[in-house]
Amino acid sequence: MGINKALYASGIEGIQVYQKNLHLSPEHKQMLAEDISRFHQADNLWDVLRQEFSLPHYEDNPCVQEQIAWLMNHQDFLLRSATRSAPYLFFILQQVRKRHLPAELVLLPIIESGYNPFAYSTAGATGIWQMMPGTASGFGIKQDWWYDGRRDVIASTRAALNYLTYLQNFFDGNWTLAVAAYNCGEGCVLSSIRKNVRNGENTDFWSLPLPPETRDYVPRLLALAVIIMHPDQYPIYFPVVHNAPYLAQVDVGRQINLKQAASFAGISYKKLMQLNSGFNQTSTSPHLPYKLVLPIQNVESFTENLARSARQNSIDWIRYKVKPRDTLASIAKQFYTTPTTLRNLNKLASNHLKLHSILLIPGPPSPQLEEDVETHAEDVAEKNIGKYKAAQDEVVTVTNKDLMSKETLVAFQEDIKASSGKYSIHAGDTVYMARAHDTWASIAKRFHISMKALRLVNKLPHDRISSGAQMVIPTHLSQTNLISSQEKLSPGDTVYMVRKDDTLEKIASKFHTSAAAIRVANLLKSSQVQEGDQIVIPTHIASG
Template identity: 40%
Template sequence: MPLISYKKISTFFLPASLAMVLTGCVTSQNKPQSLVETTEPGTPIVSAEQRFAALETYRAQSQQLVSDLGLSSVEHADRQTQWRSWDNPVLPDFDLWDRLLQSFKLDLDVEHPRVTAQLNWYVKHPRYLERVFTRAERYMYHVVTQVEAKNLPGELALLPVVESAFDPFAYSHGRASGMWQFIPSTAKYFGMDNDWWYDGRRDVIDSTEAALSYLDRLNQRFEGDWLHALAAYNSGGGTVSISIRKNRKSGKNTDFWSLKLPDETEAYVPKLIALAKLVKNPEKYGLTLRPISNQPYFAVVNTKAQIDLAQAAKLADISINELYLLNPGFSQWATSPDGPHRLLVPIDNADTFNRNLKTLPASERLGWQRYSVKSGDSLISIAKSFRSTPELIRNANQMRNNSIRAGSKLLIPIPKASASHYALSSGQRLKVKQGYDRSHTGGDKIEYQVKKGDSFWSLSRKHKVGTRELASWNGMAPTDPLMPGKKLIIWSKANQTTKSIAQRSSSDRKVIRRVGYKVRQGDSLARIAGKFNVSVRQIASWNKIDSGKYLQPGQSLTLYVDVTGNR
């Protein structure tokens, strides 16, 4: 639904006294004299101090307005954005970075070698920052709004950069997942569901709410010391408390910089401080921040029930990858039958999605296929073969339990599109990891069934690969238990030293051809690399593109492919 401007509100909905408050904020008399009033060529650049002065005036006036209107903090944040969007002579053109700076609260004047080291790294890697902040555009407005609503330090909105580089699909070796990197136990404590269909740790709304609530609690636990709270978010409250007690007992200072903490934690807080310094004064470090619009990127649409994601993308007139990137919590080809029954879509597509969703018959929300039960079938095996779950099949057929008879007919909910359309589902992302080509890994792909006594460490030793690599290929963390019977994909290097001379000479006789390739819906660099037996790095180099950016359907790529024969 289109946003209502404050001009209309003041004209049609507010009492005359409140309308005067609004119009009073935008008269030329209230504009600070230090601000430049013209936008003609040659206009001097407005300094940070001048911009802050303007915003201080704006903030005081807007807070009074909010008090008069009785708005909630969330409504306040949203209406602030609307207010800034029209021609307000008090303000120059502010983007989300300017808005974020107004809620900074940490001491950024700290000078410490650990902060300096992180600053130097960021300054030397501007393309990394550009890549991360480009990825952040989908989520940053929501995060900033929630930080403001909870009256937390604005620097916390940058924490996903440190945690995951703003990648909602990030999964660490410590079993942490999502943009805010929740481990399973903490996610469970904050009520985030995690099942076959849905992982709340990756959900943009749920994980942001939980992360900020957790940080707020940690800050209270450590009596308002945000550096202690941040350290505890990374390593656990107990770890920080123990270190504080040890320093106190030894007569040492208990500030963050004096504590003995895990190496990762000792670098974690300086990373955030360094980022905040860069955002506050990028010119000082020779950087230019990519502008981010001070407008909502997405809207939340109530779907009321389960829906196929390919179908939803079609209804919203967006790509399936865009839908997954906004709704990374959904792991499969459809939303969860148990909810949340909502989807985030780009705000410009929300009306289209709502309109089309209302006209969609309930029977067309999911694809269906009739199946005749065969001897030896089980509900679990049927569900697995159709990329579904026993629960969904039971519900669709009004079954009380998993009992089935040979010859009986079942109605099976199935994806409405091919697997390639769901490229960002957990299963397809795992296949990409497992599909690394031999030239990239230097190993032979084997399928291995876990035996009693196996561990990631023992298997990594046997196959001469890293434990983290091995776990990653199978969508797991090295600390996850291995259950007998589980099937693993291993790119084994155990046989590399015993390759025959014939094999080596065969691999030396390569015929390389230049191939033009047009990107298709659902393609990724990893998928294309696996298809043509080249590496992601090679494709990026040949086409002078950033391997961290998403491909667009129709984009042309040049590949150099070995056409010697079967390899």
């Protein structure tokens, strides 16, 4: 089971997107090869960037001249920063363009962090945009034990640019004030403006009584733009950055060990972590989403190796039931981990444990503890269904719910016949524990799978399904019809499955488009949509 070209590969986004559980067909391999070819033939992005600068640079201002001199005396810093920026530059420029922001903002991470995603400040800011925890949370950045989105270049760029857009609006389009506020906060800038108003003084950036760091910060950004704008006058030869997508975002479909992922992609672990710098641990989170960022030229290698090693890269998890006299320290010792790790992983407020509560523990179970351990359904599928007791109603690796075509079902039947009537579990399948009142029809509907396919896989002796019965749901099949639907999509479009309580207006708002555009794209006669409907979202024309 491989990974296919995206439902969308949006030029507007600046990053190619790949979905999980789809076949990498010859046609899509060709598309991927063309993307890579375009990348190698593209113009130098630094040349493109200087043509798109739009802010006044105040080149003759003494403060800007002072910063030009400082930067020219620190060319090693500039070259290191430019080299580190290479994987991200195209994506960030596209995000700036999407929001109609000045291209100079692409340079801001050089001033903030030297384009180092692992940079930390003494104040607690981190990432290339040096976002503080509170600001990041306010703009939708996730931060937990597994992941800090402030270090994730993709997530933090979107959040930082949204914050800068807010600051621009806050200061009525004045970009020097907006950039100053990014450094010291809008309250700081506003306080300085009010002070000057009281004193009858000018309220432009150059006149405000701002902190010394901020008074250097804005001129340094402008000075860097001047240097890049005039390469003949300021000869610093930045490494070539191609004006084409370099990054690909792959939805792996499940948790994955990052060292294993690097091996699959054929890149070093260090390089993988530079591109996926938001991860705090050596594996991705066990919770959605399961997205990895890779160089576009490594996607095919990654998908092929992932397909060959369908189960080798899964993470072993133990669901441990707390017994009398257990402590966090004693459990940590049994499983060769630490109390802090267990507390963070399970979001415990203290070291106090509730009897019979369940703890999630990383690592393989010890044989002597087997009777106290509940494995995840994903592991049950690998070892033997029914060998361990699974948690009630536990569902893992649920794939996108897209309806199976008749051709897919016929091919599926032939595959089972060829395997002497036995079904082999695929990556992307789901192990499900039946609940009270479940029927073949209700389960098939829930997972958007044909009832006939469900019966083929699970040869249960009766039509009636007993509560607690474990079933394999062939959800890997639910992706195959997406290939045929690709012809209906424009680059940048998205296939969306309508959820409970969705309306056309809610969906349009979620994707920053209009209800009318969705109706036109899907030839809908009314605004009514039903749960489970597949609709095309014309995100290639969505507003920023």
